[in-house]
Amino acid sequence: MVSTDLENWLPPPETHAELDWAPLLTLDLSRFDKPGGKESLAAELRDASTSWGFWTVINSGIPQALVDRHFAIANMFFNQSTDEKKKVIADYEGGGSHFGYRVPRVMEVGDEHGEKHKMLQNVEGLNIPKIPSLDQEMTEPLHDVIKKYRSDIAEFQKLCYEKVLRRLLVLIAIILELPEDYFVERHDFCAPSEDHVRMLKYHPRSEEEDKKMKDTWLRGHTDFGSLTLLFSQPVAALQILAPSNEWKWVKPVEGGITCNAADVMSLLTKGYIKSSVHRVVRPPPDQAHLPRISLIYFLRPGNDVPMIPAPSPVLLRKGLIGKEEVNEEEIVTGYEYVRARAGYFNTRKTLKVGQKGQAEKPVHKVKHLTVQDYYV
Numbered sequence: 001m002v003s004t005d006l007e008n009w010l011p012p013p014e015t016h017a018e019l020d021w022a023p024l025l026t027l028d029l030s031r032f033d034k035p036g037g038k039e040s041l042a043a044e045l046r047d048a049s050t051s052w053g054f055w056t057v058i059n060s061g062i063p064q065a066l067v068d069r070h071f072a073i074a075n076m077f078f079n080q081s082t083d084e085k086k087k088v089i090a091d092y093e094g095g096g097s098h099f100g101y102r103v104p105r106v107m108e109v110g111d112e113h114g115e116k117h118k119m120l121q122n123v124e125g126l127n128i129p130k131i132p133s134l135d136q137e138m139t140e141p142l143h144d145v146i147k148k149y150r151s152d153i154a155e156f157q158k159l160c161y162e163k164v165l166r167r168l169l170v171l172i173a174i175i176l177e178l179p180e181d182y183f184v185e186r187h188d189f190c191a192p193s194e195d196h197v198r199m200l201k202y203h204p205r206s207e208e209e210d211k212k213m214k215d216t217w218l219r220g221h222t223d224f225g226s227l228t229l230l231f232s233q234p235v236a237a238l239q240i241l242a243p244s245n246e247w248k249w250v251k252p253v254e255g256g257i258t259c260n261a262a263d264v265m266s267l268l269t270k271g272y273i274k275s276s277v278h279r280v281v282r283p284p285p286d287q288a289h290l291p292r293i294s295l296i297y298f299l300r301p302g303n304d305v306p307m308i309p310a311p312s313p314v315l316l317r318k319g320l321i322g323k324e325e326v327n328e329e330e331i332v333t334g335y336e337y338v339r340a341r342a343g344y345f346n347t348r349k350t351l352k353v354g355q356k357g358q359a360e361k362p363v364h365k366v367k368h369l370t371v372q373d374y375y376v
């Protein structure tokens, strides 16, 4: 059921700037169900997922009108008063829910002269939990406007899973010579997990302000879950740290989805599938005055899924896994891992942006697992 009283969201024009674009693979998912389609797509995805960790998907089968509605819902949500938005807040400090409004926080940057600049982030966010069934009572509180569009959001989430994520999980299993449903079973759409849709709105800043913050809108990081879908929109600002250690821009692809592998997928494959560092920076001059809305689906492992590497013949041949015994008491679950990682990342009082080429890599522990945070 599609609700109709939503103001249209008009995407701004694309940039004319010639930027150093990342040469990302384009994966045509309309081939998935054709004879030999999965196998040939998996062969294409192997290099992209193990070197860049980023690729683009086209022809997913998710209706563009439904995607556009979600940009419109995001726009409508962020246009509300701060009081309204703060009615449901993502709680990273306490043990509460990570879903709700993400209030901008203070960022701190040191310049070349050792001077520190503090500034409020120019991004606000909303995390909307997975809605696997409309019949089911939700345990998580929702903002009124989100409740209103709940059926659209549920339909969108299900399509993100069915049309894109489930297929990517099959392709990654094929790459690893595992049974095709190996990762699908560990990411059951109907089972409890920390999956969510995230909407972000970045507000343009003056050139001077941006300069103080080294043009950083969102510091370099890896995502915490398994796979991330970033629905393409025209304002260029997302950058990936390339295998060559250089920042490359992600080119918007009309109707496309930029996908990336995240930390859990890397953990389950002992680093074979790459969770790449990415960041958001001030857009090129012809777009720097525009607000930027992001629409993202974060796929996370089922809450009870053990965070242990997959018994893949590929990983075995590469010497990435051996025949090590697993100590049951030491096993970290998907929920424990993702919660610890997200909590740690989101409760920093300040977000430091390091000098060029100098990344800080703090490490923390979840039971026996060493978890690498990353910021640059």
Ligand SMILES: O=C(O)CCC(=O)C(=O)O
Pocket: 198, 200, 218, 223, 230, 238, 278, 279, 280, 294, 296
């Ligand atoms: O806004 C974007 O394009 C990327 C946001 C992002 O990387 C994140 O929320 O993890």
Ligand SMILES: [Fe+2]
Pocket: 221, 222, 223, 278
């Ligand atoms: Fe991210």
